[in-house]
Amino acid sequence: MKSYMIQGAKIIATGSAIPSLKVSNEQMSSFVETSDEWIFTRTGIKERRLLTESGKSITDLAVEASIKAINSIAMDPKKIDLIILATSSPNDLFGSASKIQNEIGAINAVAFDLTAACSGFVVGIITASQFIFTGTYKNVLVIGADALSKWVDWSDRSTCILFGDAAGAVIVQSCNSVSNSILNFHLSTDGNYADYLSIAYKENLEPHPTLNLCQGSFKYISMNGKEVYKFAVSQVPLSILKCLNDINLSVKDVDWLLLHQANERILTAVAEKLSISSHKVISNLSKYGNTSAASIPLALNEAVQSNQVSRNDIVVIAGFGAGLTWGTVVIRW
Template identity: 75%
Template sequence: MKSLMIQGAKILSTGSAIPSSSFSNNEISKFVDTSDEWIVTRTGIKERRLLQGIDKSIIDLAVLASKKALDKISMDPSQIDLIILATSSPHDLFGSASKVQYQIGALNAVAFDLTAACSGFVLSLVTAFQFLQTGAYSNVLVVGADVLSKWVDWSDRSTCILFGDAAGAAILQSCSSIDNSILNFQLNTDGNYSKHLSIAYQHNITPHSNLNLYQGSFKYISMNGKEVYKFAVFQVPLSILKCLNSVNMSVEEVDWLVLHQANERILTAIAEKLSISSNKIISNLRKYGNTSAASIPLALDEAIQEDKISHNDIVIIAGFGAGLTWGTIIVRW
């Protein structure tokens, strides 16, 4: 390990991957009592991508997004020191980061999963930032990837309309403190509200013979939409303001809001509370739905490809979700 010294960090490149299969609101309305108008009015979602095929997993999406990020800067995978995979839907309960490490050829990298649901990418960026600041590592690959379609009850219209599958990646590199791109961050958790969004573990009714052990399995996604909405609209603006105030920045200085793509009404309400123009909201929710840990890097990568974000722009990245967890990062692009 390198000698410890305080440094900065910058985002070198991004990449993303989506499944080829698109699934519209009209298709969902064929097997649950809903409609395109009902879904769009309440969520802003028109369609979502679903990872189909028994041989496909989160690893396929994570690997593709990672390779795209590497290719953009012609970086050899052997230069990556650390891989953090933000996911709540690993292909292996012990973790999937090591498989991503192997498949992209990053054989010099340490790799681990980080589970924080829809806030996972934000927490992973902050974690990567810590390793880079201390000088422990020089190049970190952060991947947000989820395939929540595998954990959705497709007969529950309150949740099945929301989620899609995707992956997004970002490569961070250490730099001088003067060139530091990550200006500040702010993270929170309130476990008292964890029941409002979860994939709970369910015990079998009868114990294993002779051992008195109750084994079981995980349920489907369960969500109290009203409570999650109230939490996000109240807490996320406070987090953003606190983060801005700590570096003496004003809301007027913000060029872009890249929020977790959960619900269009949430995104609009957060912007209104901050008195930020809706034109500054980066959103692709309409095309992909809620892709959990992938939503922020996917939206960020698309915005970069479309040349929306320019050099020196102030970008607010904010995630929120199960835990309940939420957090903000201020980035000077």
């Protein structure tokens, strides 16, 4: 945390939204060679939600999650200064944040998309806090939303079993520096391994006859699951420890560990490496699968709504994924 911080920041509201269609592991086995046992033992996932409603997009889920967060504190959306949409699956390649701004009536807000895949929400929270710490903005809406079902090869059982669609949102507000709740953060990137998890662009073979210009399209999700697992289990604990050590906290001070909901084996391995009890791990992976940038705010909202997280609890949040990118933020609730 930089010493020039003149304002504090805190999360004052949460919200989430999920599609209505629930797809179980048994249903998956009807169109791809797999089984409930095979999926659950390897991932911890029992079911996922898919955005299949005609005319509905990830923007609709993001709007719903945002409105729930706004309504939970009866905030006038005109008071929102900035909207950050963390997504890798916008329904407009130019970005979807501005459409959300319009839909929720946040007419005074600047809005932009942020693409960092499964690390997106953590990067979004940290970006929001920087605008607040310097006094630039007072109220920031941060949304994590993804519909990666649109980019999954549904014949590839190594990836199609993993992903679900959802959106989650939080409102981050300025406060005095003494009450600051965003205690510290750490971000990292290693582009040397970007190919381990990607949605690559592929040019068509036939160029334009006059311009000699090849156009193309994006392919399906490609993932080296073994290497992504090794990366997450090795790097995420180090990021968390650095974040805690820098502010003189230890793992014993952690009340809750909220990791990107990618795979139950990763959640367990990271917690074990940190010697954090499984009772302190927040997880809803079994119900929703990997919802990418939405996974952390979705799980956070459920934990808040169920009163699992209490005032002054230390919550360690860590995201990791494509890029490869990873990051941690330590919050006092």
